[in-house]
Amino acid sequence: MVPKLRVARPTNDLGPLLRFYRDGLGLTELGSFANHDGFDGVMLGHPQAPYHLEFTTQQGQLIAPAPTPEHLLVFYLPDHSQWLLAVERMQAHGYAPVVSHNPYWDRLGHTYEDPDGYRVVLQNAPWEY
Structure with missing residues (x-):
């Protein structure tokens, strides 16, 4: 059995993140919850992938995003054609690449900034580790 990875992060506004990660990046909405002990949230990923992203908001609380x-x-x-489709989907939803802080990521990929200021790289290369 392969372990599963959940990356969880709070936000002040789920709507813009949902549009960025679901509509722009093309992740699937795997589940969501409302008013679960004061939290609302959404899980996004690929149904067969061993990971997903969870974004939560807590009613009555504001968080200070701390991206770098x-x-x-x-x-x-x-696959270059799949990478191009992903880049075109981001562009079609109004997301333009930003210059990466580390120039390595700009050689074979594009970096995008989500509505909270965190960054996502679409890298046109195989995972080699």
């Missing part, structure tokens, strides 16, 4: 240019989620897309 090196807070990255990297998606390796080795």
